[in-house]
Amino acid sequence: MCTFFGGDAAHPLGLAIAMATQRRRNGKGIGKGIGKANPAEDEAVYQAILHALLEGKLKAGVKLAEPPLADIFGVSRERIRKVLHRLGAERRLEMIPNRGARVPRPTLDDVRSVYEAHRVLEAGVLTQLVRLVDEALIEKLTAHLAEERAAATRGDRAASVRLSGAFHVHLVEALGNAELTRFLADLLSRSSVMVSVYEPATDSICAVDEHGAIVEALRARDVARAIAVSREHFLHVESRLHLDDDPAPASEDLTSVFGAMKPKRRKR
Amino acid sequence: MCTFFGGDAAHPLGLAIAMATQRRRNGKGIGKGIGKANPAEDEAVYQAILHALLEGKLKAGVKLAEPPLADIFGVSRERIRKVLHRLGAERRLEMIPNRGARVPRPTLDDVRSVYEAHRVLEAGVLTQLVRLVDEALIEKLTAHLAEERAAATRGDRAASVRLSGAFHVHLVEALGNAELTRFLADLLSRSSVMVSVYEPATDSICAVDEHGAIVEALRARDVARAIAVSREHFLHVESRLHLDDDPAPASEDLTSVFGAMKPKRRKR
DNA sequence: TGATTTAAAAATGTGCACATTTGGCATGGC
DNA sequence: GCCATGCCAAATGTGCACATTTTTAAATCA
Incomplete structure (x- = not known):
């Protein structure tokens, strides 16, 4: 019966993939050159993860590690880190010190x-x-x-x-x-x-x-x-609430969840 | 008449000053040595700023710049930065991209x-x-x-x-x-x-x-x-709500607000 | 065989060195 | 005298190189 779901309109996934592709490739060599200002990038990653959460694609208890996410979205790890902590502050993710972020498993x-x-x-x-x-x-x-x-x-x-x-x-x-x-x-x-x-x-x-x-x-x-x-x-x-008996192993594969977005490069 | 104020109990200011004093002084020279794990430090800074906000010591519209706060609390700038962004996510501070944090000026x-x-x-x-x-x-x-x-x-x-x-x-x-x-x-x-x-x-x-x-x-x-x-x-x-005619210049001096806490070193 | 210890690998946390952007100020033009 | 423009200092933003902690795996012992 009625599961209440907020009415989100736009689906910023397309935006996410668009921004992911246009990322620059800087010679990682000597060039210390760095600071790039792209506020939309943070927002895109944030929205992508949030939507995956709201759509139930991210099952309860799943670990959201920084390195794989950074790889998937094609952004730096600190970018992911910032978004994860923000979601944690909003109580949408469960943050455990030194142990990363997990999708909360509500009682x-x-x-x-x-x-x-x-x-x-x-x-x-x-x-x-x-x-x-x-x-x-x-x-x-x-x-x-x-x-x-x-x-x-x-x-x-x-x-x-x-x-x-x-x-x-x-x-x-x-x-x-x-x-x-x-x-x-x-x-x-x-x-x-x-x-x-x-x-x-x-x-x-x-x-x-x-x-x-x-x-x-x-x-x-x-x-x-x-x-x-x-x-x-x-x-x-x-x-009508009831515990789902079959917890469904919860696909730990983040790539399949965010697979829609095309990163700079995949796993290799 | 009755201004509702949440009932906070402990005043973690003492804690804040205690942690501020016990900070290590590392030779800033060549030593790249870095990562220090102190979760209580973040919390202390967070609580200190939050309390200053709740007690009204930080007047509306005041700019909370990172460098001076880092100096006052005797912690790194990124530590301050993280706390500021967290307070922004909680809508307690107004964050403007590239322009820092301000105490909100509610209409x-x-x-x-x-x-x-x-x-x-x-x-x-x-x-x-x-x-x-x-x-x-x-x-x-x-x-x-x-x-x-x-x-x-x-x-x-x-x-x-x-x-x-x-x-x-x-x-x-x-x-x-x-x-x-x-x-x-x-x-x-x-x-x-x-x-x-x-x-x-x-x-x-x-x-x-x-x-x-x-x-x-x-x-x-x-x-x-x-x-x-x-x-x-x-x-x-x-x-009974009314606009305060005399906006009171709002002491821009953060040191006086957080003066209670003893940092590693003051302005010099 | 199973449990415990130990070492390696991976992941998280943090300071730092930059780049980028903003704000203030002086200079010059109208 | 006033507004526009350019320059310089300060503040914000970000990638990176580490340290620290956790997790995984292997190896050892009972």
């Missing part, structure tokens, strides 16, 4: 914690939203519901998952508060990593009706009902 | 956004809390109220400010959700920086009664009332 409690946080947050959001709700918002949400339903009947599971998460994003964004929006995005990105372990997205769509009930309560400006429905919705999702 | 809207986020979050927290509230929690909160009142009558403004923030921390912590607790801590730390610009803490205590009303509503398990009171409380605070 079941961690997952529950994230879902509960989302549930509590949305209760607050709805409380505030009933004060601001207008026809335009209702229409927007209704249109979104139609999209969800369409994807569901069409059997497009990927779209269903995406739209299901987007619904909740629409709710917070309606408040127009950057802090709250960021917080939700944080929760969603974290939950997306968990999918690979506790895949709650086994059976198909079930959320559309519940989402519709929330919109209905909003239209009626019935705070209590909106919160109650939202709560039930989340508890419903949480109850 | 009035930024401040309002933070307070609004706290307000919305607390609405959600209270919604969940009325389901879990028990005698133990009520007693704990009541005891806290007594502390607040004591500090107020005693005229201890610093304690009042600290306890006022701690009250809201107690509320989220009661849920036992790490994500939510972290989010609140984030909001509080951000608002503390804003105090230096829009000091909302001009007049003394006013929150104790409002805090008491929240506890009262919790005891009665009256969600609507709890949220309403909380909301009023926050709006009350927000309404």
Whole structure:
């Protein structure tokens, strides 16, 4: 059932390969010449790893060593190092001193914690939203519901998952508060990593009706009902969480994960 | 009125100076000798700068250049650099490419956004809390109220400010959700920086009664009332926000801010 | 054979030497 | 007198050469 996934738009992978190819080859000989200023390069590597993480291509527990990544992306090791530490600061990677970076292996409690946080947050959001709700918002949400339903009947599971998460994003964004929006995005990105372990997205769509009930309560400006429905919705999702029995050895081969990008040179 | 300030306990400044003094002096001559592994050193510098930020010693807009900081703390520039970038990733410092780090200068809207986020979050927290509230929690909160009142009558403004923030921390912590607790801590730390610009803490205590009303509503398990009171409380605070007319040139002298710590050697 | 020790290889962490960029200041032109 | 331009000092960014630590493998011993 509904695994919430943040709605990222552009896929900067193409950008990554473009920048990787255009790297200069400097004679490594005597020439001490160095400092190259390319801020886009950092960003491209960052986005590539982040996307691999969000798309679940990087399985939980996988080690992200610096040398192979530097080789794959065709950049210096410190470049990789900086990105890895940044992802660690954002709590998207687990950094252990002297032992490198790993994709976090969340416990079941961690997952529950994230879902509960989302549930509590949305209760607050709805409380505030009933004060601001207008026809335009209702229409927007209704249109979104139609999209969800369409994807569901069409059997497009990927779209269903995406739209299901987007619904909740629409709710917070309606408040127009950057802090709250960021917080939700944080929760969603974290939950997306968990999918690979506790895949709650086994059976198909079930959320559309519940989402519709929330919109209905909003239209009626019935705070209590909106919160109650939202709560039930989340508890419903949480109850479906289960440990994936077959941990799936998790392909340790980073090259296959980032294989799409063409580095200066591969392994040799 | 009540400026919320996260309840930090230990003051790792002593630690910082201790580590600064015990730094080795290596002959800077030919000896290429290098790599020293001291994880506590990073942490000490990080905590020192963070605390200066949270305590408002670093005024908004101040430039945090690497060389002087490296000199003050007696560590290498890259050490400082790493810490600065980390603080930037946490959005506590404003990082501009090729132009270094500055203490952020939040707009009035930024401040309002933070307070609004706290307000919305607390609405959600209270919604969940009325389901879990028990005698133990009520007693704990009541005891806290007594502390607040004591500090107020005693005229201890610093304690009042600290306890006022701690009250809201107690509320989220009661849920036992790490994500939510972290989010609140984030909001509080951000608002503390804003105090230096829009000091909302001009007049003394006013929150104790409002805090008491929240506890009262919790005891009665009256969600609507709890949220309403909380909301009023926050709006009350927000309404007192005002732009500080006299921006106070902001002592650009970093040495005076971090003067407490004894480096290997000062300016010379 | 299995567990322990030891040595080699790989990976992480850090200071340093640069290159690049920015900011300030003086000089010169209008 | 004021703005534009060029130059110089300072600050930021980055690759590299190490040291340190961890991990892997081999070798030794019980």
